Amino acid sequence: MRETKSICCYCGVGCGVLIEHDGRRITGVRGDPDHPANFGRLCTKGSTLHLSARADLRALAPELRRSRGDRRHRATWDEALDFAAGRFASTIGAHGPDAVAFYISGQLLTEDYYVFNKLARALVGTNNIDTNSRLCMSSAVVGYKLTLGADAPPACYADIDHADLFLIAGSNTAYAHPILFRRIEDARARSPHPKLVVVDPRRTDTAAAADLHLAIRPGTDIALCNAMLHVLAAAGLVDRGFVAAHTEGFEALERTIRDYPPRRAARICGVDADQIVAAARLFGHARAALSLYCQGLNQSTHGAHNNAAIVNLHLATGQIGRPGAGPLSLTGQPNAMGGREVGGMATLLPGHRDPERPAHRAEIAALWGVPGLPARPGKTAVELFEAVADGEIKALWIACTNPAQSMPDQRLVRAALERAELVVLQEAYRNTETAAFADVLLPAASWGEKDGTVTNSERRISRVRAAVAPPGEARADWAITADFARRLGQRLGRTDAQRLFAWRTPAEIFVEHRETTRGRDLDITGLDFAKLERDGPQQWPLPEGATTGRARLYADGRFPTASGRARFADTRHAPAAEEADARFPLLLNTGRLRDQWHGMSRTGTVARLYSHAPRPALAMHPADLAARGLAAGDLARVTGRRGEIVVAVEASAELQPGQVFLPMHWGGRSMRGAGVNTLTSAAFDPLSKQPELKLAAVQVLKVELPYGIVGLARLDDGLGSLDALQRLLDGFAYATLALFGRDATFVEFVARDRDAAAPASLAAIDEALGFTAGVRELRYDDTARGVSKRIRFLDGQIAAARLAGETRAAAWLRESMLRGVADAEARRFAAAPIDRLPAAAPPRGRIVCDCYDVAEAELRRELATAKPLADIQARLKCGTQCGSCLPELRRLAAACSPARSVRE
Numbered sequence: 001m002r003e004t005k006s007i008c009c010y011c012g013v014g015c016g017v018l019i020e021h022d023g024r025r026i027t028g029v030r031g032d033p034d035h036p037a038n039f040g041r042l043c044t045k046g047s048t049l050h051l052s053a054r055a056d057l058r059a060l061a062p063e064l065r066r067s068r069g070d071r072r073h074r075a076t077w078d079e080a081l082d083f084a085a086g087r088f089a090s091t092i093g094a095h096g097p098d099a100v101a102f103y104i105s106g107q108l109l110t111e112d113y114y115v116f117n118k119l120a121r122a123l124v125g126t127n128n129i130d131t132n133s134r135l136c137m138s139s140a141v142v143g144y145k146l147t148l149g150a151d152a153p154p155a156c157y158a159d160i161d162h163a164d165l166f167l168i169a170g171s172n173t174a175y176a177h178p179i180l181f182r183r184i185e186d187a188r189a190r191s192p193h194p195k196l197v198v199v200d201p202r203r204t205d206t207a208a209a210a211d212l213h214l215a216i217r218p219g220t221d222i223a224l225c226n227a228m229l230h231v232l233a234a235a236g237l238v239d240r241g242f243v244a245a246h247t248e249g250f251e252a253l254e255r256t257i258r259d260y261p262p263r264r265a266a267r268i269c270g271v272d273a274d275q276i277v278a279a280a281r282l283f284g285h286a287r288a289a290l291s292l293y294c295q296g297l298n299q300s301t302h303g304a305h306n307n308a309a310i311v312n313l314h315l316a317t318g319q320i321g322r323p324g325a326g327p328l329s330l331t332g333q334p335n336a337m338g339g340r341e342v343g344g345m346a347t348l349l350p351g352h353r354d355p356e357r358p359a360h361r362a363e364i365a366a367l368w369g370v371p372g373l374p375a376r377p378g379k380t381a382v383e384l385f386e387a388v389a390d391g392e393i394k395a396l397w398i399a400c401t402n403p404a405q406s407m408p409d410q411r412l413v414r415a416a417l418e419r420a421e422l423v424v425l426q427e428a429y430r431n432t433e434t435a436a437f438a439d440v441l442l443p444a445a446s447w448g449e450k451d452g453t454v455t456n457s458e459r460r461i462s463r464v465r466a467a468v469a470p471p472g473e474a475r476a477d478w479a480i481t482a483d484f485a486r487r488l489g490q491r492l493g494r495t496d497a498q499r500l501f502a503w504r505t506p507a508e509i510f511v512e513h514r515e516t517t518r519g520r521d522l523d524i525t526g527l528d529f530a531k532l533e534r535d536g537p538q539q540w541p542l543p544e545g546a547t548t549g550r551a552r553l554y555a556d557g558r559f560p561t562a563s564g565r566a567r568f569a570d571t572r573h574a575p576a577a578e579e580a581d582a583r584f585p586l587l588l589n590t591g592r593l594r595d596q597w598h599g600m601s602r603t604g605t606v607a608r609l610y611s612h613a614p615r616p617a618l619a620m621h622p623a624d625l626a627a628r629g630l631a632a633g634d635l636a637r638v639t640g641r642r643g644e645i646v647v648a649v650e651a652s653a654e655l656q657p658g659q660v661f662l663p664m665h666w667g668g669r670s671m672r673g674a675g676v677n678t679l680t681s682a683a684f685d686p687l688s689k690q691p692e693l694k695l696a697a698v699q700v701l702k703v704e705l706p707y708g709i710v711g712l713a714r715l716d717d718g719l720g721s722l723d724a725l726q727r728l729l730d731g732f733a734y735a736t737l738a739l740f741g742r743d744a745t746f747v748e749f750v751a752r753d754r755d756a757a758a759p760a761s762l763a764a765i766d767e768a769l770g771f772t773a774g775v776r777e778l779r780y781d782d783t784a785r786g787v788s789k790r791i792r793f794l795d796g797q798i799a800a801a802r803l804a805g806e807t808r809a810a811a812w813l814r815e816s817m818l819r820g821v822a823d824a825e826a827r828r829f830a831a832a833p834i835d836r837l838p839a840a841a842p843p844r845g846r847i848v849c850d851c852y853d854v855a856e857a858e859l860r861r862e863l864a865t866a867k868p869l870a871d872i873q874a875r876l877k878c879g880t881q882c883g884s885c886l887p888e889l890r891r892l893a894a895a896c897s898p899a900r901s902v903r904e
Contacts, residue, residue: 004467005032007454008046009107009447010597012331013037013179014456015046016537019448019467026053026448026468036537037157037456043178043884044595044609044850049447051606053468057722059430059443060472072441077473081484084397084440087422089491091395092124098376101128101384101393104344105400106136106333109452109464111509112477113335113344115501116399119485122370122500123492127355127378128393130346132401133336134381135408138347139298139688140329141340143307146569146687147315149561150521151340151352154553155290155326156458156539160187162324165286167279169199169221169310170296170694174206174887175594177330180292181206182883195286197279199224200296201589202661203654205887208894212278215656216269218587218695219576221297225309226571227265228280229316230257237284242318246557249568253312256570268573270656284317288324295332295591299693301577303685308569315566321554330457333598337455341522341540342513346378347689350516367516368500380689381407382682388416399426399477400444404433405599405667408691409642409682410674426480429601431723433668444477445470447602452478452506453532455540459549461527462537478509518544521560576695577683580658584640584697586624589661590676591694594884595850596665604670607739607746611847615736615750616666616675618700619652621659630702635734635752638662640698643678646734647671649700660700664693669726672735705733705752707786709762710810711769712817713800715745719770719792720800725749728764732757742853746817750810756786762804766790769800778827791829797821811843848892849878849885859889863896 001022008015016035020028029050033040062080063072075083091099102120104113113131120129141151148154160166160183173181188194198210199221207213216224232238233254243250262273269276283289291314297306311327319325331337343349343364350367353360361373379387385403387393389412396417407413417423417437425438428446435441449470455461470476482501489497503509507529517540518525525544532538539549559566580587595609603609618638620630630636632651637644638660647662655661667675679698684691709732713720722737725747729735732751740746749765751757757765771777771790780789787805791798791813797820801813809829815821844855854876862872869889873879879886 001027004465005463006448006465006467007334007462008042008049009334009602010045011177012333012336012457013177014334014454014460014462015042015179016462017042017046017049020050021448021467024468026050034536035462037458037460038179041179041182041883043882045597045603047851047882048606048609051608052602053448054605055471057429057431057605058446058471058474059427059441060474061443062473063441065439068439072438077475077483080440080442081487084422084424085484085487085491088395088488091421092492095394097125097374098128099393100124100126100395100397101379101388102397102399103381103384103401103403104129104131104339106131106133106331106336106339108335108339108400108477109450109454109506110335110338110342110513111452111506112399112481113339114342114350114509114513115478115481115485117342117344117350118368118500119481121364121373122368123485123489123494123497125374127346127374127376128384129344129378130381130384131339131344132381132403132406133333133339134345134690135299135406135693136295136332137298137329137336138345138690139300139303139685140307140331142304142688143311144329146304146308146567147311148554148566149559152521152553152560153328153457153459154320155328156551157183158551159288159290159324159326159328160184163187163288163290164194164324165282165289166194166196167199167283167289167291168196168206169291169293170298170306171292171294171330172200172202172204172206172591173292173294173330174204174209176294176332176592178594178882178884180330181887185209185886195282197282201656201659205891208891209887212275212282214269214271214275214279216271218589218659219300220269220573221306222302222309222571223260223265223268223573224276225313226257226260226573227262227276228283229253229313230260231262231277231280232284232313232316233257235281235284237281238316239318242557243316246559246565247315247568248563248565249570250316252570253568256572283313286319288322289314289317289319290324291327292330293327294330296694298690300690300695301683301685301692302574303690304687305569305571309571312568312571315568321552321557323552326552328457334456335454337457337459338453341455341517346380349373350513351520352522364516370496370500382684382689382691385413385416388420391419394420395422395424396420397424397426398434399481400428402432402434402599402601402667404437405675405677408677408680408693410677411642412682414674426477428474431669431726432599432601433674442480443470443472443474444480445474449474450476453510459522459539460537461524461532461540463529463532478503478506577692578641578681578695578697580697584699585658586698586700587659588638588640588679588696588698589659589694590664590680591661593663593665596663598665599667600665600670604739607741608850610738610740611850613663613846614738614740614748616647616663616671617650618647619650619655619661620700621655621657622651622653623657624660624700625649625651628700628702630700635703635705636700637703638679638698638700640679640696642681645671645673645675645678646703660698668729670737672729672732703733705754707753707756707805708807709749709751709757709765709802709804710807711749711765711802712810712813713747713769714817715747719794720747721768721770722747724768725765728761728768731761740814741818748814757804762788762802766802769802771800771802815843848888849876851881852877854878856892859892860896863893866897869893
C-alpha cells in the first residue's frame with residue numbers, strides 16, 4: 001500500500017489529504033498532518049472520499065448523438081472530439097464566436113481553468129465563459145474590489161489563533177466549513193476565550209455556539225452593518241487616525257449611517273436594538289476582530305454591497321492587516337480562488353485583469369501571442385442560460401458542473417438546455433441531471449486521478465496529485481480541452497492553435513499561468529511545482545526572489561487602488577428581489593447540510609453520508625406548521641412564483657415564524673422534480689451578477705397522498721439498480737431515493753400517490769430492485785386492498801423488499817437489512833395477509849456521529865443520566881475523530897441539561 005499527498009475536493013478550506021492506494025485502487029484517506037489548512041483533520045465528507053472512488057456511476061467512455069431524437073451511443077475520443085469541433089466551427093462560422101459559450105466549475109484545477117479560458121478568448125474569440133463560482137463567490141470578488149481595490153482576501157487561517165472576536169455572517173461554518181470551525185472552537189477553548197457573534201436568520205449549530213446571535217430577517221445585512229457602524233461612530237470607537245491616513249470616502253458613508261440608528265435598523269432586521277448595540281461594542285472594543293462570511297451575504301441582489309458593508313466595519317476600526325484582524329470571505333468550492341486567478345469568468349481576465357480595459361486585453365494578447373482579445377462583454381451564468389434559451393447562444397460546453405440541478409429557476413435552465421443546438425458535457429459522472437441533456441458526453445478524471453494545483457480561501461496554493469489512473473477512457477480535463485482546441489483550431493483555419501495548446505504536463509500550464517501574474521497583486525512568479533514539492537503549500541503573493549508568500553495583506557496600510565487608499569462603499573439597505581405577500585407568505589432560505597456536497601454527484605454515492613439527513617425535508621417553525629394543519633413527517637406542496645415541489649416537512653426551532661428552509665443538495669436524482677431550484681429566483685446583483693439563491697417567497701400547503709410504496713435493496717451484490725430507480729422518481733406525485741448502510745450499501749425508494757400504482761409501475765420498481773424472472777422470492781398480494789409485498793432473501797439475509805399499499809413495516813425491514821437479520825419472523829411477515837409489525841428493536845433513527853455510527857436516540861439516553869459529555873464521548877467515541885458532530889453534540893448536551901456548559 002502507498003500514500004499520495006493531495007487535496008480534498010470539497011469546500012474552499014483546502015484540506016490536505018493522504019490517499020491510501022495500491023497504485024490501481026484507492027482504499028482509504030486520512031488528513032495530511034503537514035498541511036497548514038487542516039493539520040491532519042478531515043470532516044465527514046473528506047474522511048469518506050475513498051468510499052466515493054468507485055467506477056459504477058462514472059462516465060467511462062465518450063458518448064455521442066448526432067441528432068436530438070437519437071440516444072447517445074459509445075464513441076471513440078476521435079469521433080466525439082471531431083464531431084464537437086466540427087459543430088462548434090460551423091456555428092462560429094455561421095453566427096460568430098459569441099454564438100458559443102463555456103460554463104465551467106470551481107471544482108476544476110487551476111490548470112484546467114487556464115486552458116478553458118485560453119480556448120474561449122484566444123482561439124474562439126468570445127468572452128462567453130463563466131463558472132458555477134458565479135453562484136457562490138462573485139459578490140465577494142466585487143466587494144473586495146469596491147473597498148480594497150483588488151480581489152485579495154487580506155486575512156488568513158492563522159488569524160483565528162490571534163482574534164479575540166469572531167463575526168460570522170451568512171455562514172453556517174460548522175456545517176459548510178467544518179475544519180475551519182474546529183480551529184475556531186480550539187481558539188475559543190483557550191482562556192480567555194474569544195467572543196463569537198453570529199448573524200444568521202436561523203439558529204444553526206454555528207449560531208447555537210455563539211455568545212451573541214442576531215437572527216436578522218433574510219436580506220437585511222446592510223441595515224445591520226450600517227447600524228453597527230452608527231453605534232461605533234457615536235461611541236467614539238472609529239479609528240479616526242487609520243481612517244484619515246489610509247482610507248477615503250468615510251464622510252459620505254458617515255452621512256448615510258446617520259439614517260441607521262439601532263432602533264430603526266432593529267425594525268428592518270427584526271432583532272432587538274440592544275443586540276445591535278452589543279454586537280457593535282464587541283466589535284469596536286476587540287483587540288483583533290476577524291469576520292468570516294459566505295453565501296448568506298453573497299447570494300443576494302445586493303450581495304456586493306453586503307460584502308462591502310462588512311469590510312466597512314474593518315476599515316472604520318482599523319481591523320485589517322494585523323494578526324487576528326480582517327475580513328475573510330469563505331469560498332464554497334475547492335478552487336473558486338484559482339478560477340479567479342486565471343480569469344476563468346466572463347468578468348475577469350488572467351492575473352486579476354479586467355476584460356473591459358483595452359490595456360489589460362492587450363497585455364494578455366501579447367503574453368499569448370495572439371493579435372487581440374474580444375472586447376464584447378461576455379455572458380455571466382444566468383445571462384448565459386437566458387441567451388441559450390433565447391437562441392442567441394447555440395452551442396454550449398459544460399464542464400465539471402451540473403446546472404440542471406444547481407442553477408436557479410430550473411424552468412429557464414432546462415428550457416435552455418432543450419433549445420441548445422449542441423450541448424457538450426465534460427463530466428466524471430454519467431448520471432447527473434445535466435447528462436440527460438448532453439449531445440456529447442466526455443468522461444473526465446476526478447479526485448485521486450488528477451494532477452495540478454488549487455488555491456484555497458486564504459490564497460494558499462496546494463498541489464493536487466494523482467494516486468491512480470482514471471477509470472475506463474476518462475482523461476484529465478486540461479488534456480480534453482487542449483485536444484479539442486487543437487482540432488477546433490484546424491477547422492477555423494487557425495495555424496497557431498497547435499502552438500497555443502501544446503502543453504504536455506500541468507506543470508507547463510502552471511508556468512504559463514504564472515507569467516500572467518507578474519507585477520500583479522497576486523504575483524506568483526517565485527513559485528513553481530518544484531517549490532510546492534519541496535516547501536509545501538504557499539500563499540500568494542510570492543514574487544520572483546521571495547522565499548515565502550505573504551500570510552496577510554495591507555499591513556503597511558497601502559491598498560491596490562489609484563490613490564493607495566482603501567475606499568468606503570456607501571452601502572444602503574434595499575429590499576430583496578422577492579418579498580412575501582398574501583399569495584406567497586413564507587420566505588424560503590436554502591443552504592447546506594453537514595454531510596452532503598453541492599448536487600451530490602459525489603457524496604450521493606456514499607451511503608453513510610445520508611445517515612444524518614436521509615432525504616429532503618422542509619424545515620418550518622412549529623407555529624407555521626400548526627397554522628397549516630401540518631405535523632412533522634407530513635407531505636406538503638411548496639409553491640413559488642416559478643414552480644412547485646412536494647416534500648416532507650419537519651418542525652424546527654432554528655427558524656423564525658414566516659421562514660422556511662430547504663437544503664440545496666437534493667435534485668432530480670434523489671427526488672421527484674428538480675429540487676429546491678425549482679423555486680429559487682434568477683434575479684441577480686447588478687454588480688457581481690450573482691443570483692439571489694438564498695431567498696424566495698413560497699406558500700406551503702398540506703397534500704394528501706394516501707397510497708405509499710417503499711422499495712429496499714442491497715446494491716453491493718448488483719441486485720438493485722440506482723439508475724433504474726432514479727428514472728422512476730418522476731412517475732409519482734412524491735418520491736425520494738436515498739442510500740443507507742455502512743459496510744454494505746442499500747438503496748431506499750419511497751413514493752406516495754393519490755391512487756394505487758398501476759401494475760406496470762410496480763413491475764418497473766420490482767425490476768429495478770432486483771426482483772427479476774427466475775429469482776426466488778416471498779410475496780403477498782391483496783388486489784382488493786391494493787396491498788402487495790415482495791421479499792427476496794440471499795445467503796440467509798434480506799436482499800430486497802418492496803411494500804405497496806401498506807408500508808408501516810418499512811422501518812423494521814430497513815433495520816433488519818442493516819443488522820443482517822432474516823429470521824422466521826421476517827418470512828412470516830412476507831406471507832401475512834395484514835401488515836402486522838414483527839416484534840423488533842425500535843429503529844435507531846438519525847445518526848449524529850457518522851465516524852462511529854452513534855445515533856441521536858443513544859445520545860439522548862446517555863445524556864438523560866446526567867453523565868458529563870466527556871464521559872459519554874470516552875465511551876461512545878462520538879466527536880473524537882473528524883469532529884464534525886461536535887457542535888451538535890454540545891447543543892444536545894445543553895438541551896438535555898440546560899445547566900450544562902455548552903462548551904463542556
